[in-house]
Amino acid sequence: MRADIRHVTEYAYDEPAWDSFNEVRLHPEASARQQLKSFHLLIEPEASSVTSHRDYFGSIVHHVHVHEPHRVLRIEAQALVITKPLPTPPSMPLSALAEVRGEASEFLIASPRVPPGNWPEVFGVARPSPDDDLPTFLRDLTHQFFTQFTYKPGATSVRTTIQEFARAQQGVCQDFTHAMLGVCRTLGIPARYVSGYLYSGGEMVGADATHAWVEALIPGAGWTGFDPTNDVLAGEKHIKIGHGRDYPDVSPVRGTFYGGGQGSLDVEVRVYGEQAQ
CATH class of the missing domain: 3.10.620.30 (C8orf32 fold)
Known part of the structure; x- marks a missing residue:
């Protein structure tokens, strides 16, 4: 199956926030069952830095730092993935x-x-x-x-x-x-x-x-x-x-920030799928 994924995480604050540090685990795995064709991470406002590493379990983790004051932080992950069906597991005691x-x-x-x-x-x-x-x-x-x-x-x-x-x-x-x-x-x-x-x-x-x-x-x-x-x-x-x-x-997104006052979180995920050719 061909899956086109859009995942938006949006934090809104009553007061300006700054020095927001977020750990983002939204990068789909690449494996024999699953081909990752593309992945993009879009940050608004523009991030001061974005780095990545593999964690203990092998997942790619992005570290996003937004230094400038902001009332809204928007993290959008876009991915295109091709998946394969799995065989039925064999019988065994x-x-x-x-x-x-x-x-x-x-x-x-x-x-x-x-x-x-x-x-x-x-x-x-x-x-x-x-x-x-x-x-x-x-x-x-x-x-x-x-x-x-x-x-x-x-x-x-x-x-x-x-x-x-x-x-x-x-x-x-x-x-x-x-x-x-x-x-x-x-x-x-x-x-x-x-x-x-x-x-x-x-x-x-x-x-x-x-x-x-x-x-x-x-x-x-x-x-x-x-x-x-x-x-x-x-x-x-x-x-x-x-x-x-x-x-x-x-956990998909977690982090810390200064300021902000009361905040709210909104998450939207859309997966568009079709049979791969």
Whole structure:
């Protein structure tokens, strides 16, 4: 699929702000599944400097400094990406994970937004046996969370905990993803948080902002995406930016500034997709 992405983040301030420093993670990943044809970052007012580096997890991070006083800061990311469909992961027992857990240990331990807990019991997930099929279990877990929780924008915030989501049973893709990560890691399944974009064509939810889903490690197939918010495998309509342990590792834009007074934030994402030739 060919995906043309426009992502606009706009901060508006009551009073002039200055020396705004922002860390921007909006650069789509380049991989065997995903070709990045172009990427542009547009800053208004003009940035004093823009630098970049790869973070610990391999994502490209841009550092944007706007020195001059401003009442509005606009960060627009434009990207053109070609994605490929993924094959269905092969069947294999959960016991096969013993061979790969060592190479993915950081996605098995607790993280700030995915703390230790009896998450299978909290969310009513039946613990699988070592002989159960791993891809089938993950697909069933994706479906269970899709049917169990209600997608409701505004019901939660970026600071909502898994415990709060478990009580409310409603939230957004970030909450679905953190909950599924908790269950997977508790069961010894390496799993990581993915930030990206979604072309829905009106068929799926979560396309009006950056989207989140889970990647679980399946021996022989590698990291495979599961989207519990939409009850699908992450395929060619999912455009990956990067991954980490949880949301703070891949938050799209964050930073600091002086002045500004009271401010407001507006985010607009548009993904235009068509089948690649």
